[in-house]
Amino acid sequence: MIKVSGLTKDYGARRAISNLNFDAQQGEIVGFLGPNGAGKTTTLRILTGYMPPTDGEAIVAGYDVVEESIEVRKRVGYLPETVPLYTDMVVFDYLKFMGELRRIPNVADRVDEVLDMVGLLDRAEGYIGNLSKGMRQRVGLAQALLHRPEVLILDEPTIGLDPGQVVEVRELIREIGKERTVLLSTHLLNEAQNICDRVLIINQGKIVAEDTTENLQARLIGAERVIIRVRGEADELAKTILQVKGVQGVETKPDGAVEFEFSSGKDLRPEVAKKVIGSGYDLLELRPLGMSLEEIFLELTGTDKKK
Amino acid sequence: MRNIWTIAKREYDNYFNGPLAYVVAFAILFPLGIYFALIMYFSAQSAGMGGPAPESAPINWLFVFLMIFLSPALTMRLLSDEARMGTLELLLTAPLRDFELVAGKWLGAFMFVLSLAAITLVFPIIMNNYVDPGIDWRVMISSYIGLILVCSALLGLGVGISAIFTNQFAAFFTTLGLFFFLWFMISLPAGILQQGGDVFNYLSLSTHFSQSMNSGTINLGDIVYYVSLTALGLFVGSTAIEIRRWR
Numbered sequence: 001m002i003k004v005s006g007l008t009k010d011y012g013a014r015r016a017i018s019n020l021n022f023d024a025q026q027g028e029i030v031g032f033l034g035p036n037g038a039g040k041t042t043t044l045r046i047l048t049g050y051m052p053p054t055d056g057e058a059i060v061a062g063y064d065v066v067e068e069s070i071e072v073r074k075r076v077g078y079l080p081e082t083v084p085l086y087t088d089m090v091v092f093d094y095l096k097f098m099g100e101l102r103r104i105p106n107v108a109d110r111v112d113e114v115l116d117m118v119g120l121l122d123r124a125e126g127y128i129g130n131l132s133k134g135m136r137q138r139v140g141l142a143q144a145l146l147h148r149p150e151v152l153i154l155d156e157p158t159i160g161l162d163p164g165q166v167v168e169v170r171e172l173i174r175e176i177g178k179e180r181t182v183l184l185s186t187h188l189l190n191e192a193q194n195i196c197d198r199v200l201i202i203n204q205g206k207i208v209a210e211d212t213t214e215n216l217q218a219r220l221i222g223a224e225r226v227i228i229r230v231r232g233e234a235d236e237l238a239k240t241i242l243q244v245k246g247v248q249g250v251e252t253k254p255d256g257a258v259e260f261e262f263s264s265g266k267d268l269r270p271e272v273a274k275k276v277i278g279s280g281y282d283l284l285e286l287r288p289l290g291m292s293l294e295e296i297f298l299e300l301t302g303t304d305k306k307k
Numbered sequence: 308m309r310n311i312w313t314i315a316k317r318e319y320d321n322y323f324n325g326p327l328a329y330v331v332a333f334a335i336l337f338p339l340g341i342y343f344a345l346i347m348y349f350s351a352q353s354a355g356m357g358g359p360a361p362e363s364a365p366i367n368w369l370f371v372f373l374m375i376f377l378s379p380a381l382t383m384r385l386l387s388d389e390a391r392m393g394t395l396e397l398l399l400t401a402p403l404r405d406f407e408l409v410a411g412k413w414l415g416a417f418m419f420v421l422s423l424a425a426i427t428l429v430f431p432i433i434m435n436n437y438v439d440p441g442i443d444w445r446v447m448i449s450s451y452i453g454l455i456l457v458c459s460a461l462l463g464l465g466v467g468i469s470a471i472f473t474n475q476f477a478a479f480f481t482t483l484g485l486f487f488f489l490w491f492m493i494s495l496p497a498g499i500l501q502q503g504g505d506v507f508n509y510l511s512l513s514t515h516f517s518q519s520m521n522s523g524t525i526n527l528g529d530i531v532y533y534v535s536l537t538a539l540g541l542f543v544g545s546t547a548i549e550i551r552r553w554r
Binding site: 045074084085086101103143 | 309310321396400401552
């Protein structure tokens with residue numbers, strides 16, 4: 001559905017993305033993960049036919065984004081990062097206008113349908129300017145879904161939403177991703193893990209890793225690192241934990257917590273917990289340490305250099 | 308074509324969402340009404356002394372003259388505001404060509420001005436009732452064709468300039484400056500030069516209207532002039548949008 005080869009974009013002298021290669025199949029949700037300024041938005045804009053690439057080729061839904069831009073745009077639904085909307089328009093009228101541009105038959109019915117999907121049916125007659133950030137995000141999503149696009153491109157779809165809405169939007173995306181191709185960008189690791197079948201990690205305009213979500217996690221972590229906190233002396237605790245078989249890399253932290261790790265595949269947390277409680281400690285906290293995006297980049301760019 | 312219509316329709320409706328449409332309508336129709344009343348009053352007075360019958364063409368001249376100042380306000384935000392708000396990204400990723408977008412914006416503004424022009428038809432119609440054997444319809448129709456053509460050109464150029472800027476006031480003043488130049492100044496060399504001054508007269512916005520169409524004669528050259536300016540404006544607009552894509 002999406003096939004990108006050698007995609008490069010320069011803004012003046014600055015190279016925003018360089019030589020990107022990836023593809024996405026139908027029924028697949030692909031996440032574009034990277035820090036701000038990594039080139040995510042630039043790539044998505046090229047794929048939606050908004051701007052042409054400096055070099056390389058992108059085929060979306062079977063059409064070239066430069067040569068057959070209009071055909072691509074007919075088949076792509078796009079939610080830009082800034083969610084631009086006509087604030088002086090009524091929600092329904094706005095969606096009807098976008099639907100007319102896309103030649104949707106029975107536009108009014110379809111608009112109601114999409115508004116129902118994003119849970120905004122009761123605000124259909126309200127002005128967009130009066131909507132909250134989360135609601136505007138959903139109007140933008142409704143606009144992207146209007147024409148039942150083969151490919152859905154979402155730039156930071158859950159940014160600015162409250163936690164309940166985030167869950168709803170993610171569910172909606174997962175539902176859509178069953179039949180269509182979804183390409184979404186995010187800078188949240190857990191979002192990528194949550195929704196995507198496959199993740200592309202992009203940094204400074206280059207793809208530094210590409211894999212399924214599970215593989216990537218395993219590849220990155222290798223060993224599971226856990227933090228534990230009890231009432232009492234950290235040094236004593238460290239010794240106690242070391243007695244559990246398989247525990248490595250025990251480290252005491254200045255704030256009284258202890259970190260340790262074990263090779264992934266065998267979760268030692270229950271054993272550790274039993275041991276700690278058995279030794280008479282009051283267990284306050286025991287949780288796996290998630291890797292931050294920054295750490296992942298360090299890890300990935302570091303291993304790349306070794307190669 | 309349908310895309311052009313969709314854009315135009317939204318733009319036309321959008322004028323009435325804010326005060327702009329009403330301000331412009333008032334700023335045109337109010338002076339025109341006063342002017343009409345004055346024409347009727349003085350021609351009624353002089354009629355007793357064998358004065359000439361009133362004409363509606365001067366009213367159209369005033370309409371066009373006011374449009375020089377007011378049409379930049381109608382076109383300034385058409386594309387610059389889309390760029391500022393980011394909604395241009397939506398339109399440029401929707402399946403419509405850049406030209407269709409620009410032409411649609413122009414058509415929306417043009418339809419608004421046509422609505423105003425339609426309202427002014429009451430002046431010649433009223434006038435016709437008071438004049439025996441009626442006003443000169445040939446002049447009146449020619450004058451309206453001229454008015455429509457001038458407005459088309461003004462709005463075309465305005466839309467083109469609006470596509471260049473992100474700030475609507477920059478677009479406004481650039482447009483206003485250009486119209487001033489084309490209306491008042493470009494024909495000045497014609498008065499100085501011994502030969503070739505006709506070229507400058509031809510380039511002037513005002514001569515085609517004031518000296519021919521508004522007095523009942525339509526030349527092909529006049530029509531070509533205004534249609535070319537409209538096309539030039541729309542071309543500049545489409546090109547500016549395309550350049551935006553590349554940046």
